[in-house]
Amino acid sequence: MKNIIQIILIIHIFSGAIALISGAIAIATQKGKVKHKKSGKIYAMAMLIVFVTGISIASYQFNRFLFLIAFLSYYSVFSGVRILELKKLHQGQNPQWYDWFAGIINFIANLAFVAIAIHYALKPETNVAGVLLSAGFGLGGMYLSYVNMKPFVKRPTHVAHWYTYHLGNMMGAYIATFTAFLSTMVTRFELMNPFIAFALPSLIGIPLLVYWTHKTEVKFKMK
Incomplete structure (x- = not known):
């Protein structure tokens, strides 16, 4: 084995x-x-x-960390790819069953990590970093499912709605993947402080994502 x-x-x-x-x-x-x-x-x-x-x-x-990152990053990629096939949601296009299924499974998986965080938080010898990691990523993953399934119910009104969803999901997945890579390298070779390695991709990637999203919204006059 x-x-x-x-x-x-x-x-x-x-x-x-x-x-x-x-x-x-x-x-x-x-x-x-x-x-x-x-x-x-x-x-x-x-x-x-x-x-x-x-x-x-x-x-x-x-390995809970690897399991969580794998789910988060791939669900983001899946949603980022699928939205390219769902460009007409604003015209009444319906999502496929597997669009719902993927979102629900991702939500449940991340809900489990929030439950794990609560479980460990109640223990006498609490691993604060582990609790924060599980809770933070778990809540983030649940929110990701909510964001991606929301337009299935409350239909978008703008023709370019898919662009920001595609950009956000694919960039989010890349940030998560790079976080996993950097954290693994730091753990193995002790290149820098583990917390910095974990936070660095988000500190760089999220502002870029916000900037590009804003540019897109201005370009397509989505606000």
Whole structure:
């Protein structure tokens, strides 16, 4: 079994590297052009492999952090890709059953992590970092499901609604993936303070995401 897990780990690392590289290219290239679309497709496929292998490794090692990151990052990619097929939600287009299913499963998985955070918080010897990590990412994951399923019920009114959802989901997934990569490297090689490594991708990525989202809203006059 250990040999199988070792092979899965190699595939996981290799796919993660491809995801980081192709994702960076997709971010850097002009949106809607051939290079952006090709690198985006490679990124999405690589992230699917990262998700499957990550869940397998996390289940074997009982690694809650890897399990959570795998769910969060892939659900973001899934939603970011699916919204490209749901551009007419504002015209009454209906989502598929698996759009609902993915959102609900992601919500339940992250709800479980909030429950774990509460459980550990009530213990005499509390791991504060672990509690905050589980609660923060769990609540964030639940909110992500809410945000992505909301337009299925309360239909968007703007024709370019899909653009901000696509941008937010794909960037969010990349931030989560880079967080996992940097945290793993720091743990293994002690490159910097673990908390800084964990927070750095978000500190850089989230302001960029807010800036790009604002530019998009101004461009399409969505406000």
